[in-house]
Amino acid sequence: MSDENEKELETPEEETEENEDEYGPDILTLVDDDGVEHEFEVVDTLNTEENEYFALIPTEDAENVSDEDGQLVILKVVQENDEEFLEPIEDEDEFNQISEIFMDRLEEYYDFEDDEEDSEEK
Numbered sequence: 460m461s462d463e464n465e466k467e468l469e470t471p472e473e474e475t476e477e478n479e480d481e482y483g484p485d486i487l488t489l490v491d492d493d494g495v496e497h498e499f500e501v502v503d504t505l506n507t508e509e510n511e512y513f514a515l516i517p518t519e520d521a522e523n524v525s526d527e528d529g530q531l532v533i534l535k536v537v538q539e540n541d542e543e544f545l546e547p548i549e550d551e552d553e554f555n556q557i558s559e560i561f562m563d564r565l566e567e568y569y570d571f572e573d574d575e576e577d578s579e580e581k
Contacts, residue, residue, distance in 0.1 A: 484500045484501070485500065485501040486498055486499070486500055486501075486518060487499050487500075487501060487513075487515065487545075489545065497517065498517070498518040499515035499516060499517055499518060499532060500515065500516050500517075500518050501513055501514070501515055502514050502515065502516055502531075502565060502568075502569075503561055503564055503565055505557065505560060505561065510535055510536065511535070511536040512533060512534065512535055512536065512548075512557050512561075513533070513534050513536070513545060514531055514532070514533055514561040514565065515531070515532040515533075515534065516530070516531060516532065516569075517530075517532070531558070531561065531562070531565070531569070531571065533548060533554065533557060533558050533561060534546060534547060534548070535547070535548045535557075
Protein backbone atom coordinates (compact mmCIF):
# COMPACT_ATOMS: atom_id res chain seq x y z
CA MET A 460 0.00 0.00 0.00
CA SER A 461 2.77 2.43 0.78
CA ASP A 462 4.03 2.15 -2.81
CA GLU A 463 0.60 3.14 -4.09
CA ASN A 464 0.49 6.15 -1.76
CA GLU A 465 3.90 7.32 -2.94
CA LYS A 466 2.79 7.18 -6.56
CA GLU A 467 -0.34 9.14 -5.74
CA LEU A 468 1.72 11.84 -4.05
CA GLU A 469 4.06 12.20 -7.02
CA THR A 470 1.29 12.75 -9.54
CA PRO A 471 0.00 16.10 -8.22
CA GLU A 472 3.56 17.48 -8.14
CA GLU A 473 4.07 16.51 -11.77
CA GLU A 474 0.77 18.14 -12.73
CA THR A 475 1.76 21.34 -10.88
CA GLU A 476 5.06 21.54 -12.79
CA GLU A 477 3.23 21.04 -16.09
CA ASN A 478 0.74 23.78 -15.21
CA GLU A 479 3.55 26.22 -14.40
CA ASP A 480 5.05 25.63 -17.85
CA GLU A 481 1.72 26.44 -19.50
CA TYR A 482 1.76 30.04 -18.29
CA GLY A 483 5.16 31.02 -19.71
CA PRO A 484 6.99 34.31 -19.12
CA ASP A 485 5.33 37.64 -18.34
CA ILE A 486 5.39 39.74 -21.51
CA LEU A 487 4.79 43.50 -21.62
CA THR A 488 4.19 45.51 -24.77
CA LEU A 489 5.48 49.06 -24.42
CA VAL A 490 4.97 51.92 -26.87
CA ASP A 491 7.86 54.32 -27.44
CA ASP A 492 7.63 58.06 -28.18
CA ASP A 493 7.31 57.33 -31.92
CA GLY A 494 4.32 55.03 -31.35
CA VAL A 495 6.30 51.85 -32.09
CA GLU A 496 5.42 48.82 -29.97
CA HIS A 497 8.19 46.78 -28.34
CA GLU A 498 7.76 43.50 -26.44
CA PHE A 499 9.70 42.82 -23.26
CA GLU A 500 9.89 39.90 -20.89
CA VAL A 501 9.63 40.76 -17.19
CA VAL A 502 12.61 39.00 -15.61
CA ASP A 503 12.33 40.51 -12.11
CA THR A 504 10.48 43.08 -10.04
CA LEU A 505 11.59 45.03 -7.00
CA ASN A 506 9.47 46.80 -4.40
CA THR A 507 11.08 49.33 -2.10
CA GLU A 508 9.40 51.46 0.55
CA GLU A 509 9.04 54.29 -1.97
CA ASN A 510 8.73 52.69 -5.44
CA GLU A 511 8.29 49.63 -7.61
CA TYR A 512 10.70 48.70 -10.42
CA PHE A 513 10.70 46.25 -13.33
CA ALA A 514 13.70 44.56 -14.94
CA LEU A 515 12.94 43.72 -18.57
CA ILE A 516 14.71 42.18 -21.53
CA PRO A 517 13.57 42.49 -25.16
CA THR A 518 11.81 39.37 -26.40
CA GLU A 519 13.36 37.26 -29.13
CA ASP A 520 10.17 37.68 -31.14
CA ALA A 521 10.72 41.42 -31.57
CA GLU A 522 10.40 42.42 -35.22
CA ASN A 523 12.45 45.59 -34.89
CA VAL A 524 15.85 44.46 -33.69
CA SER A 525 17.75 47.34 -32.13
CA ASP A 526 21.32 47.78 -30.93
CA GLU A 527 20.05 47.47 -27.36
CA ASP A 528 18.72 43.90 -27.72
CA GLY A 529 20.09 41.71 -24.99
CA GLN A 530 20.41 44.55 -22.54
CA LEU A 531 18.59 44.74 -19.25
CA VAL A 532 15.99 47.52 -19.24
CA ILE A 533 15.05 48.91 -15.82
CA LEU A 534 11.90 50.98 -15.47
CA LYS A 535 10.16 52.61 -12.55
CA VAL A 536 6.41 52.41 -11.90
CA VAL A 537 4.96 55.93 -11.75
CA GLN A 538 1.36 56.73 -10.86
CA GLU A 539 -0.54 59.63 -12.44
CA ASN A 540 -4.28 60.16 -12.05
CA ASP A 541 -4.88 56.63 -10.73
CA GLU A 542 -3.00 55.11 -13.71
CA GLU A 543 0.35 53.32 -13.62
CA PHE A 544 3.10 54.00 -16.15
CA LEU A 545 6.59 52.61 -16.63
CA GLU A 546 9.24 55.30 -17.02
CA PRO A 547 13.05 55.40 -17.09
CA ILE A 548 14.73 56.24 -13.79
CA GLU A 549 15.93 59.82 -14.12
CA ASP A 550 18.05 60.07 -10.95
CA GLU A 551 21.50 58.57 -11.66
CA ASP A 552 22.13 57.51 -8.05
CA GLU A 553 18.73 55.82 -7.84
CA PHE A 554 19.32 54.08 -11.18
CA ASN A 555 22.77 52.83 -10.13
CA GLN A 556 21.43 51.50 -6.83
CA ILE A 557 18.43 49.72 -8.39
CA SER A 558 20.38 48.33 -11.36
CA GLU A 559 23.03 46.90 -9.02
CA ILE A 560 20.33 45.09 -7.03
CA PHE A 561 18.79 43.63 -10.19
CA MET A 562 22.16 42.61 -11.61
CA ASP A 563 23.11 40.87 -8.35
CA ARG A 564 19.79 39.02 -8.30
CA LEU A 565 19.95 38.00 -11.97
CA GLU A 566 23.67 37.31 -12.46
CA GLU A 567 23.25 33.54 -12.19
CA TYR A 568 20.80 33.58 -15.12
CA TYR A 569 22.35 36.27 -17.38
CA ASP A 570 25.84 37.45 -18.30
CA PHE A 571 26.13 41.19 -17.82
CA GLU A 572 28.85 43.28 -19.44
CA ASP A 573 29.87 46.57 -17.91
CA ASP A 574 29.72 49.38 -20.50
CA GLU A 575 32.61 51.16 -18.78
CA GLU A 576 34.85 48.10 -19.14
CA ASP A 577 33.94 47.80 -22.83
CA SER A 578 34.79 51.43 -23.57
CA GLU A 579 38.09 51.20 -21.65
CA GLU A 580 39.17 48.19 -23.71
CA LYS A 581 38.67 50.05 -27.03
